[in-house]
Each structure stands twice: as C-alpha cells, then as structure tokens.
Amino acid sequence: NDGSVTASPEDAYDSEYLCPVSIDGQTLALDFDTGSADLWVFSTSLPSSEQKGHTLFDPSKSTNWKALSGYKWNITYGDGSGASGTVGTDVVTVGGTSVSGQAVEIATKVSSAFVSDTANDGLLGLAFSSINTVTPKAQHTFFDTAKSSLSSPVFTADLKHRQLPGTYDFGTIDSSKYTGTITYIDVDTANGFWEFTGSGYAVGSGSFVSSSIDAIADTGTTLIYVPDAVVTAYYKQVSGASYDSSQGGYTFPCSATLPNLTLGIGSYHAVVPGQYINYSPASGSKCFGGVQSDSGIGFSIYGDVFLKSQFVIFDGSSTPRLGFAAK
Numbered sequence: 001n002d003g004s005v006t007a008s009p010e011d012a013y014d015s016e017y018l019c020p021v022s023i024d025g026q027t028l029a030l031d032f033d034t035g036s037a038d039l040w041v042f043s044t045s046l047p048s049s050e051q052k053g054h055t056l057f058d059p060s061k062s063t064n065w066k067a068l069s070g071y072k073w074n075i076t077y078g079d080g081s082g083a084s085g086t087v088g089t090d091v092v093t094v095g096g097t098s099v100s101g102q103a104v105e106i107a108t109k110v111s112s113a114f115v116s117d118t119a120n121d122g123l124l125g126l127a128f129s130s131i132n133t134v135t136p137k138a139q140h141t142f143f144d145t146a147k148s149s150l151s152s153p154v155f156t157a158d159l160k161h162r163q164l165p166g167t168y169d170f171g172t173i174d175s176s177k178y179t180g181t182i183t184y185i186d187v188d189t190a191n192g193f194w195e196f197t198g199s200g201y202a203v204g205s206g207s208f209v210s211s212s213i214d215a216i217a218d219t220g221t222t223l224i225y226v227p228d229a230v231v232t233a234y235y236k237q238v239s240g241a242s243y244d245s246s247q248g249g250y251t252f253p254c255s256a257t258l259p260n261l262t263l264g265i266g267s268y269h270a271v272v273p274g275q276y277i278n279y280s281p282a283s284g285s286k287c288f289g290g291v292q293s294d295s296g297i298g299f300s301i302y303g304d305v306f307l308k309s310q311f312v313i314f315d316g317s318s319t320p321r322l323g324f325a326a327k
C-alpha cells in the first residue's frame with residue numbers, strides 16, 4: 001500500500017506545497033503539514049462566503065462517509081490562523097496509499113487567511129497523533145492509520161525550489177532521490193512534533209559554531225526560524241540587511257548576494273543555498289529573508305526553505321527518528 005504524491009508549490013515563492021488527496025473519490029489540494037496532526041478540509045458545511053474559490057468536500061455525496069456524532073475539532077496555528085468543525089471517517093487516498101476509517105475533519109468555520117488562500121483546500125497533518133485536536137477522543141493522522149499497511153513505517157519529503165513539483169513518498173525510501181549517506185537523528189515526541197536538537201551552524205564559508213538548537217522539522221512552515229545569535233550572524237554577512245518592523249522581519253536589497261547557511265544535524269552539515277534565502281520581494285527594491293528569528297515561538301522551526309535543500313526521512317518506527325541527506 002506504498003504511495004507517492006506530487007507536492008506542487010502554491011506560488012512563485014514556494015510559500016506552501018499542495019498535494020492532491022482523494023476522499024471517497026472527491027479530490028482536494030491539501031497542505032501536508034508535519035507541524036500539526038489534523039486532517040481537515042473545506043466543506044459544503046461552510047458559510048458560502050467562506051467557500052469561494054475552494055474545492056469543497058461534500059460528505060452527503062460520499063458512500064463511505066460515517067459521521068462521528070458529538071465529535072468536534074478546533075485548531076489554531078503558529079501564524080494565528082485557525083479552523084474548526086465536525087468529524088467523520090471516510091476512505092482517504094494519497095498516491096497509491098489508501099486507508100479506510102480515516103478521521104476527516106469537516107470545517108464549519110475557517111479564519112480569513114484560509115478563505116483568501118484559495119489554492120489550499122485544507123491540511124493533512126503529519127505530526128504525532130498526540131496533538132490531534134478532536135474531542136472527545138483524539139484521532140489518528142493519515143500516516144498513523146496507514147503505517148501498518150506500508151512496507152516500512154516511514155514517509156519522505158523531497159520538496160523542490162522555485163516552481164518545481166516535489167514528492168512525498170509513503171512506505172519506501174527512494175535511493176534515487178538523494179546522494180551520499182543518510183544521517184539519522186533521534187526525535188523527541190513529547191510536544192507532538194518531529195523535534196530534534198540541531199548541533200550548530202555556519203554562515204557562508206565561515207567556521208562552524210557548535211550550539212544545541214531545539215528545532216522541529218515542519219513542512220507546513222514556509223521559512224527558517226532560528227535563535228537570534230544565528231540570525232544576527234547571518235545578516236551581518238548581507239550588506240544592506242536590516243530588521244524591518246513594518247515587514248515583520250529581516251529584509252535586504254534584492255540585488256544582495258546571500259551566503260549559504262549550514263545547519264548541523266549531528267555530524268552532518270546540511271547546506272541551504274544562499275539563493276533559497278531570498279524568499280520574496282518585500283517592498284520597493286527590498287526582499288524578505290527566508291531566515292528569521294524564532295523569538296516568541298518557543299523552539300526553532302526548520303521549515304520549507306531548509307527542507308527543500310534536503311531529502312528528509314520521517315521514520316515513524318517504535319523509536320521515531322529523522323533522516324537527512326543531500327540531493
């Protein structure tokens with residue numbers, strides 16, 4: 001029951017990656033998010049004003065739909081967006097991986113950011129089921145439901161830079177997708193995230209600074225959020241860079257040459273190419289940085305700007321771990 005699905009960038013800046021998911025034959029474009037654990041969809045139960053531009057799941061058209069009466073969900077994300085609604089189970093298919101009895105969370109309310117993000121028809125959470133928000137009983141993620149039917153209890157992310165489709169694979173590690181060896185690191189599941197301790201950083205050709213960085217691998221977060229020491233060291237090497245409170249982060253002249261950022265994973269040095277760190281135009285001739293401060297979040301987030309530079313294995317075996325390889 002292994003599967004592979006394309007992950008297509010939503011816009012020119014790779015702000016998020018969307019994947020086709022079929023629920024009892026109805027196909028929606030979902031954002032696979034290793035930073036949350038709810039599978040929720042835009043639905044016909046939303047007010048019509050909130051439905052506009054989205055593909056909607058209609059449970060009344062599904063022969064395998066089973067409502068879970070009295071079950072509810074309510075989620076708020078790190079960027080303040082959120083959604084809530086009711087729950088049922090159905091047959092969910094991602095590439096070649098099909099599962100029955102998967103909890104599908106129907107949105108009856110979504111925040112304005114979701115309404116305006118018309119390419120996004122919902123999220124497929126791939127964090128640990130311990131942080132699923134359904135009450136009175138938390139539900140399993142698609143990966144947890146599928147795990148026992150996969151050749152091995154893993155999924156991989158091979159996201160691409162600028163307008164190229166990548167892939168998520170379930171059940172197999174495709175050795176044609178990476179070079180060299182895979183470095184594995186243990187994961188702490190206490191907070192429900194794919195959380196690990198990074199071993200340090202280097203800016204451009206500078207020397208490597210050893211430091212423990214508590215971070216999560218999060219496909220649902222666009223940028224890299226790291227401690228101020230890293231951010232300061234990085235933008236010190238970018239002429240004209242400064243923190244712009246009106247933009248809510250570091251910006252620099254779009255013409256600037258950006259150094260690579262190396263992030264340590266155990267003894268492996270993962271290199272993020274400098275051009276990946278020019279995220280998008282900000283205002284005038286300034287561009288917005290793909291590396292920003294993690295202050296206020298509580299941990300660092302190695303989001304898409306980092307993940308798309310690597311081949312990443314999310315190993316859900318009895319001792320969960322993350323694997324990274326160059327590509």
Ligand SMILES: CSC[C@H](NC(=O)[C@H](Cc1ccccc1)OC(=O)N1CCC(N)CC1)C(=O)N[C@@H](CC1CCCCC1)[C@@H](O)COc1ccncc1
Pocket residue numbers: 015016031033034035036076077078079080081113117123218219220221222223288297301
């Ligand atoms: C500091 S976690 C911020 C992060 N949300 C982002 O990364 C959004 C993603 C986005 C949204 C809409 C369009 C395009 C991209 O993008 C930006 O915030 N940016 C890109 C655009 C740029 N101009 C500003 C920065 C976030 O909540 N992720 C969660 C999933 C996310 C929710 C919003 C919809 C898309 C999926 C999730 O994994 C992490 O949840 C938590 C993290 C920490 N504690 C609690 C929850």
